[in-house]
Every structure is written in structure tokens, then in C-alpha cells.
Amino acid sequence: MLKVLVTGATGQLGSGLVDSLVERGHGVRALVLESEDTADLRNKGVEICVGDLCEADSIRAAADGMEVVFHAAGLVAYSPSLRPLLEAVNVEGTRNVVEACVDAGVRRLVYSSTIGALGYVEGEGEGDEKTTFNWNRRLLPYFDTKERAEALVLGQEGVEAVALNPGIMIGPEDRNRNASMLLDRVANSQVTSLLAGATTLATRRDIVDGHLLAMENGRPSERYILGGTAISWNELFERVAAVVGGTVPTRGLPQWVLFLAAYADSLRVAMTGAPSRWTHQFAEISRRNRKFSSNKAVSELGYSPSPLEEGLEACWSWAQAQGE
Numbered sequence: 001m002l003k004v005l006v007t008g009a010t011g012q013l014g015s016g017l018v019d020s021l022v023e024r025g026h027g028v029r030a031l032v033l034e035s036e037d038t039a040d041l042r043n044k045g046v047e048i049c050v051g052d053l054c055e056a057d058s059i060r061a062a063a064d065g066m067e068v069v070f071h072a073a074g075l076v077a078y079s080p081s082l083r084p085l086l087e088a089v090n091v092e093g094t095r096n097v098v099e100a101c102v103d104a105g106v107r108r109l110v111y112s113s114t115i116g117a118l119g120y121v122e123g124e125g126e127g128d129e130k131t132t133f134n135w136n137r138r139l140l141p142y143f144d145t146k147e148r149a150e151a152l153v154l155g156q157e158g159v160e161a162v163a164l165n166p167g168i169m170i171g172p173e174d175r176n177r178n179a180s181m182l183l184d185r186v187a188n189s190q191v192t193s194l195l196a197g198a199t200t201l202a203t204r205r206d207i208v209d210g211h212l213l214a215m216e217n218g219r220p221s222e223r224y225i226l227g228g229t230a231i232s233w234n235e236l237f238e239r240v241a242a243v244v245g246g247t248v249p250t251r252g253l254p255q256w257v258l259f260l261a262a263y264a265d266s267l268r269v270a271m272t273g274a275p276s277r278w279t280h281q282f283a284e285i286s287r288r289n290r291k292f293s294s295n296k297a298v299s300e301l302g303y304s305p306s307p308l309e310e311g312l313e314a315c316w317s318w319a320q321a322q323g324e
Helices: 012-023 039-043 056-063 080-104 141-154 180-187 204-217 233-244 255-272 280-286 295-301 308-321
Strands: 003-007 027-032 047-050 068-071 108-112 160-166 168-170 198-203 222-226 229-232
Touching: 003 012, 003 056, 012 027, 012 204, 027 056, 047 056, 056 080, 068 080, 068 204, 080 108, 080 141, 108 141, 108 204, 141 160, 141 222, 160 204, 168 204, 168 308, 180 233, 180 308, 198 204, 198 233, 198 308, 204 222, 204 295, 204 308, 222 295, 229 233, 233 308
Parallel strands: 003 027, 003 068, 027 047, 068 108, 108 160, 160 222, 168 198
Antiparallel strands: 198 229
């Protein structure tokens, strides 16, 4: 039995990690914010450690006595106005985790990064772990801070550190609606234009399993892409519609129109305070090729991706049960 700390334990990924670790008989400690509901974790016998990534002392206390740390906590936000908070949580918070692991003598650190920490692929084909970061750092502070945080993790020699680059996670417990919002928009025929780019997705179950495999088999100072389905946005819309219903677009719009729509939406948000529907960040991301191969994870970790439809069905069932 290992003593394992999970940061971000109440999130979509972290909660899945906790469940799998408990099922395997490991002793699990969860780092949670004071404001978070921990009843479910306590019912599973998880040790609760209240702390904050931005408070180094609380991270050191959480890491004390641990053999393995899964750092799954982080801030996902795309507005450039949130850069200071992204810097504090994703970069400095990760620095606190790395230093706490070294000080506590943690054997292995598994860091949950993102394919956003990799560059987009020029032309056709698929990228891999060596794809160079080439995003506009000013426009996309989330990608920027995750790439820099990953460099901190992999550059540390005092702990066996492995970084994982999951694709878009599709599955249940999607409380931040990262994927279920897309499913909802397709179901209600609210996707109105074909998009030029492509992306990579994986089921929540596969991404959780990939983290556990990295704990056991990952090579220190290496990164592994956890994908499974590398696909154009337009084919994705069709496959989503086959699960949730709705109609999908048949025509695209020029890129300048999409950026103009993003500008118009920013004005609407400023005037009404309503949530944004389409931003410059998503306009930029949606036109790029973000297809990535998971071959390295398959060959070195034993990663075995599932069909995308399994994740879509699980995500949609969960969202429907929540009344979304």
C-alpha cells in the first residue's frame, strides 16, 4: 500500500484518481480548499488536508510522509485578464508542490498537464511529445502557464517527476462543464459553423488509468500524451450528434468572421454581464490542428484508449442526471 497525495481531489480528474486509488487499497490524502465539500471523500476513508496551492506551508504539510503525489489541481481559464491568477495557481502553485515533494522526500510526482502545453501542429498529421510550444503566450495565458509549470516539474532532479498531457476529457463529474457544454450545444443545434481545426480527446476513465500507469511505469523527466481520438472538430460534432441528437452545421465561415464574432461577443458580455459564447481565444484554438498521437504512452505505459463514444455517453448521462 502506498501513501498518496492527490491535489485537486474534488475535480473531475482528481475525484476519479481518488476512487481508483482507494479501490486499489492505497492510503489516500486529499488536498482541498477550505470551501470545498469533503463529505464524499471522508465517506471513502480519505484523509483530508485543507490547504491552498498558493500557500507553501500548507503544501509542505500535505506532502509530509507521502510516497507519491498526483498534482491534478490547477486553474483553467482563458481570459488574459486572469493572467495574474493563472500565474499564481498554475506556475507558483506548482513550484510549491515541487519544492514540497523534494523537502518531504516524495519518491514520485505525477503532474497533470494538458495538450495545451504542447504546440499546435503545422499542416496535417499528428504531433507528439516533442512538438514545440508555438502558441501566442499573450493571447493564451492558460497554455503559457501550463507549459511553464510543466517545465518546472520536469526540470526538478530531487523527485521522480512525470508529466502527462491529456486531451480534452470526456466523461462524468464534469462540474465545470468543460465538455458537457459542447454536448449540450450540439443537442440543441447551437453549433452554427464548421471549424477549420482539429483536436484530441480521451475518456475520463482512460485519463485516470493513464495517471496510474504513469505512477507505475513512467520514466522520470518524461512527458506522455494521453489521448485516444485525434479528430477534426467537424467530425467530432457529427459523432456527438449521434449520441445526443441535434443537428450540426454543413457550412463554415471565413476566419475573419469568427474573430469578428468573438469581438462582438466580448461587447455583449461587457454590456450585459452574461457568460461569453465565443472568444478570441477559442477562435484561435479552433482553427489549429491539435491532433496528437498517444503512441508513446501506449508503448511505454501500457495505455489503452477506449472508443470516444464511451466517454460521450457517460458524460451525457451524467449531465442529464444533474438536470443540465
